[in-house]
Amino acid sequence: MTPSARIQAAIEILDQVIAAARDNGPPADRLVADWFRGHRFAGSKDKRAIREHVYDAIRACGPMPATGRRAMLGLVEEQPELRALFTGEGYGPPAIGRNEKPAEGGIAPEWLENRLIASGVGQDEAEALLSRAPLDMRINRLKVAAGVPDLPEEGETLALPGAVRFPSGTQVNAWEAYDTGVIEVQDLGSQLACSAVGAQPGETVIDLCAGAGGKTLALAAAMSNEGTLVAADTDRRRLSQMAPRAERAGAQIAREVLLDPGKELDALQEWLGEADRVLVDAPCSGTGTWRRNPEARWRLSEAELGRLTALQARLLEVAAQLVKPGGSLTYVTCSLLDEEGAGQVDAFLKANPGWRADLPDLPLGTPRGAGTRLSPARDGTDGFFIARITKA
Ligand SMILES: C[S@@+](CC[C@H](N)C(=O)[O-])C[C@H]1O[C@@H](n2cnc3c(N)ncnc32)[C@H](O)[C@@H]1O
Numbered sequence: 001m002t003p004s005a006r007i008q009a010a011i012e013i014l015d016q017v018i019a020a021a022r023d024n025g026p027p028a029d030r031l032v033a034d035w036f037r038g039h040r041f042a043g044s045k046d047k048r049a050i051r052e053h054v055y056d057a058i059r060a061c062g063p064m065p066a067t068g069r070r071a072m073l074g075l076v077e078e079q080p081e082l083r084a085l086f087t088g089e090g091y092g093p094p095a096i097g098r099n100e101k102p103a104e105g106g107i108a109p110e111w112l113e114n115r116l117i118a119s120g121v122g123q124d125e126a127e128a129l130l131s132r133a134p135l136d137m138r139i140n141r142l143k144v145a146a147g148v149p150d151l152p153e154e155g156e157t158l159a160l161p162g163a164v165r166f167p168s169g170t171q172v173n174a175w176e177a178y179d180t181g182v183i184e185v186q187d188l189g190s191q192l193a194c195s196a197v198g199a200q201p202g203e204t205v206i207d208l209c210a211g212a213g214g215k216t217l218a219l220a221a222a223m224s225n226e227g228t229l230v231a232a233d234t235d236r237r238r239l240s241q242m243a244p245r246a247e248r249a250g251a252q253i254a255r256e257v258l259l260d261p262g263k264e265l266d267a268l269q270e271w272l273g274e275a276d277r278v279l280v281d282a283p284c285s286g287t288g289t290w291r292r293n294p295e296a297r298w299r300l301s302e303a304e305l306g307r308l309t310a311l312q313a314r315l316l317e318v319a320a321q322l323v324k325p326g327g328s329l330t331y332v333t334c335s336l337l338d339e340e341g342a343g344q345v346d347a348f349l350k351a352n353p354g355w356r357a358d359l360p361d362l363p364l365g366t367p368r369g370a371g372t373r374l375s376p377a378r379d380g381t382d383g384f385f386i387a388r389i390t391k392a
Contacts, residue, residue: 001046002090002092005090005092007053007082007093009035010050010053010054010057010068011069014065014069015069017031021298027293027295028054028294056078057071057072058294059130059294060103062105063103063104063298064109064297064298065103065104066103073096073101074102074104076102077105078105107126107130108297113126115305115337116287120338125375127377129290129291130291131291134166134167134380135165135169135185136166136186136191137184138186138218138221139162139182140181140184141224142220142221142225143249143250144182148164149177149183151164153166158188159364164183179248180248187381188380188381189379189384190214193332193384194218195222195360196332196388197222197388198330198388199219199227199229199276201223201226201227203223203227204230204274204277205277206230206268206278206322207232208232209282209315210242211239213242213245213254216231216246216254217246220249223253225251229251229255232268233259234258234261236258239256271322273322273324275323278319278323278327278328278329280330282332283312284312285305285308286335287337287383288333288335288374288382290383291376308340316331324391326390327391328388328391331344331386331387334382336373338368345357345371346369348389349389355392357370357389357390359372362386364378371385373386
């Protein structure tokens with residue numbers, strides 16, 4: 001493909017990304033993969049260039065652009081060398097008209113930018129939310145007792161023991177260590193969230209929003225496969241992805257429990273007031289993961305954020321009923337919005353005087369309310385809020 005044809009391909013994909021963001025359709029990475037499947041003539045260099053154009057253009061637009069072409073014109077503002085590729089020849093995009101307007105830049109739609117500012121997120125931090133994430137891995141201590149295993153590339157060891165960083169795009173899934181569960185792909189922020197739980201061998205630990213088990217596997221490793229580890233979620237599809245991952249990782253203690261939304265405690269009766277630790281990795285807006293899903297900025301609405309914050313508050317109350325006296329609840333969101341983080345925990349502590357904040361000792365992060373905030377700019381992680389609270 002010519003460089004111009006790659007730009008036109010990216011514009012076509014961007015049109016689909018915009019339509020999907022509007023209609024709650026598939027995520028951008030799926031649309032990119034589908035486009036490649038339908039256009040077999042695209043070689044590996046074409047694919048790399050097209051993918052980069054698509055993601056760079058998404059990052060270049062704050063609010064959702066009207067069309068893929070306008071998104072790409074937004075990118076031309078940042079990368080003026082692309083202008084020459086709008087030739088109108090062959091499979092390339094038509095020449096840029098004199099009055100054609102690029103999409104608006106910025107960090108996010110205005111209402112969302114305002115919420116970030118209100119949550120104390122500065123310009124540098126907000127911009128870093130749109131940078132590219134490196135590839136972080138966790139060394140699975142169920143497979144490798146200590147040190148860093150031999151890997152095809154040398155990574156950077158990070159502030160948390162067992163965390164190693166590689167450049168974005170490293171093909172770790174082709175490595176034997178990945179196949180055999182010696183390493184797990186997991187952002188350093190997620191690893192810190194698991195470390196904050198402080199799970200110990202022999203304890204009873206409940207991962208209330210376990211999803212496909214990313215954090216459950218880390219908890220199983222922290223517990224050395226000893227004790228009771230409940231992986232609960234309301235999403236059957238996500239939960240069903242855990243078993244093969246757990247098998248690969250050698251995580252034998254994870255026990256899946258499917259929950260009924262609104263009646264979560266029905267399936268968790270046997271652990272009421274019994275858990276040493278509960279992790280609530282709550283469903284959230286994901287503002288802290290824009291490095292990976294930059295189009296998520298266009299999918300979120302104020303109404304959806306309201307629905308999520310109400311669910312988070314309810315899940316905190318549900319989780320609290322599982323914790324035994326002296327036990328702890330770790331509340332995590334991958335968001336930098338206070339209403340999903342510090343605000344939730346403050347409200348919980350006010351309404352539940354028997355609980356107190358118990359700040360985990362993490363090597364990174366900045367205090368925020370009763371917890372800790374991790375951010376891409378300061379900590380090199382996805383954006384997270386992590387708080388641990390203890391029941392008297
Ligand atoms: C941030 S994700 C969890 C990610 C997962 N812990 C991991 O590390 O990969 C939030 C999860 O909450 C689940 N969820 C949504 N509503 C829930 C509810 N009422 N009770 C329990 N889980 C719920 C979602 O299905 C989703 O898997």
